[in-house]
Amino acid sequence: MIPRTMERATQFDPSTRSKISQGQSPSILAQGLSHYFGVGELKKQVLFDNNLTVWPGEIIIMTGPSGSGKTTLLTLLGALRSVQEGSLEVLGESLVGAKPRAMEQFRRKVGFIFQAHNLFESLTAIQNVRMALELCYPDLSAQEQQDRAERILVSVGLDNRMHHRPKQLSGGQKQRVAIARGLVHEPKLVLADEPTAALDEHSGRTVVELFQKLARELQTTIVIVTHDNRILDVADRILTLVDGSIRSDALVKEAAIITQMLAKCPVFERVTPRTLTRVADEFTIEHVAAGQQIIRQGDQGDRFYLIRQGRVSVRRSQPEQETTQQEIVQLSQGDFFGEMALLSGQPRNASVWALEPCLLYWLNQERFQTALADTVSMEAEVREAYFDRQ
Numbered sequence: 026m027i028p029r030t031m032e033r034a035t036q037f038d039p040s041t042r043s044k045i046s047q048g049q050s051p052s053i054l055a056q057g058l059s060h061y062f063g064v065g066e067l068k069k070q071v072l073f074d075n076n077l078t079v080w081p082g083e084i085i086i087m088t089g090p091s092g093s094g095k096t097t098l099l100t101l102l103g104a105l106r107s108v109q110e111g112s113l114e115v116l117g118e119s120l121v122g123a124k125p126r127a128m129e130q131f132r133r134k135v136g137f138i139f140q141a142h143n144l145f146e147s148l149t150a151i152q153n154v155r156m157a158l159e160l161c162y163p164d165l166s167a168q169e170q171q172d173r174a175e176r177i178l179v180s181v182g183l184d185n186r187m188h189h190r191p192k193q194l195s196g197g198q199k200q201r202v203a204i205a206r207g208l209v210h211e212p213k214l215v216l217a218d219e220p221t222a223a224l225d226e227h228s229g230r231t232v233v234e235l236f237q238k239l240a241r242e243l244q245t246t247i248v249i250v251t252h253d254n255r256i257l258d259v260a261d262r263i264l265t266l267v268d269g270s271i272r273s274d275a276l277v278k279e280a281a282i283i284t285q286m287l288a289k290c291p292v293f294e295r296v297t298p299r300t301l302t303r304v305a306d307e308f309t310i311e312h313v314a315a316g317q318q319i320i321r322q323g324d325q326g327d328r329f330y331l332i333r334q335g336r337v338s339v340r341r342s343q344p345e346q347e348t349t350q351q352e353i354v355q356l357s358q359g360d361f362f363g364e365m366a367l368l369s370g371q372p373r374n375a376s377v378w379a380l381e382p383c384l385l386y387w388l389n390q391e392r393f394q395t396a397l398a399d400t401v402s403m404e405a406e407v408r409e410a411y412f413d414r415q
């Protein structure tokens with residue numbers, strides 16, 4: 026069952042913002058971060074003046090073309106290479122000018138899940154995982170180490186592969202051992218480079234659910250480099266690296282997506298993009314499980330929905346035959362429903378059911394009015410668009 030969470034579609038988790046006001050420290054704070062490879066004439070800049078603030082408990086997904094600098098940025102965040110230019114504080118420590126010994130100490134606080142698995146070929150899966158624990162918690166009893174390593178391997182679905190060596194495991198299984206090893210010491214920061222690339226949909230989900238659990242329960246910050254669209258929904262923010270610069274984050278990206286979706290809805294047909302982005306700001310995220318009813322025919326609901334992911338069925342029953350519903354249409358990503366709720370107080374004229382797990386964005390009358398209140402022209406634009414259609 027997918028948890029039902031609610032937060033602004035275009036904004037950071039509100040708890041994150043309250044952290045700022047409470048004076049809490051970010052887990053990652055990069056300012057003017059640049060990086061170069063090579064020397065002399067071969068010197069080549071690969072990261073350009075990047076600023077980034079990430080908070081405890083946030084899950085960040087980083088995407089971008091091959092060669093754009095994602096791995097370089099990750100290795101800087103994890104003190105696998107030295108900062109050359111700009112400032113970088115991670116987990117409360119400045120990594121600028123850090124000595125090798127300090128960097129090594131620092132790395133113990135981080136969970137690395139990198140493309141190359143780097144598993145020890147001579148050790149079994151569980152021995153590989155235990156090694157990570159021993160490094161961080163040498164005082165833990167052997168029994169406790171064994172128990173923790175077993176628990177994490179079970180949670181990535183490797184119950185019956187614990188005593189196999191890497192060469193007896195498939196690519197996806199090795200990947201899951203690497204993930205277990207990266208998470209077993211419950212680090213405050215996890216850096217993952219394409220962690221689900223070799224995994225099927227089910228295993229990929231299991232892994233991101235583990236990430237979510239860590240983020241929620243231990244306030245672990247998780248940075249995931251991925252091209253896997255199937256896991257984008259776990260991100261609090263999506264960063265895009267292009268040519269060594271962080272070009273956008275979810276704020277911009279989601280606002281743009283919502284704006285495009287809204288532009289297709291007759292209610293907003295004549296509304297300018299600038300105003301639409303204001304409306305986009307008022308949307309709330311909702312996850313709905315497969316089989317769940319979203320709207321009930323006859324109810325007085327006041328929400329307008331956009332489908333960000335998933336598929337729903339719109340069904341209607343005749344007044345005299347309320348038990349038999351007929352499907353009118355199926356809607357999917359990019360479609361919307363319930364828009365009349367924003368404008369009129371009429372009861373719902375159909376029911377809507379989720380056919381698969383859905384990620385929905387909704388706006389109610391109150392939020393809609395908030396957006397209207399923010400701009401004089403907006404109200405005029407919407408009214409014009411709506412009433413001209415009558």
Ligand SMILES: Nc1ncnc2c1ncn2[C@@H]1O[C@H](COP(=O)(O)OP(=O)(O)OP(=O)(O)O)[C@@H](O)[C@H]1O
Nearest residue numbers: 062063071089090091092093094095096097098266
């Ligand atoms: N050790 C290195 N020495 C010299 N150049 C390097 C080194 N590592 C990376 N580069 C170069 O720096 C740029 C950024 O590389 P990086 O590995 O960070 O990209 P990436 O975004 O992770 O790409 P991919 O999606 O293919 O993994 C590339 O042009 C790459 O060729």
Ligand SMILES: [Mg+2]
Nearest residue numbers: 095096097218
């Ligand atoms: Mg890379």
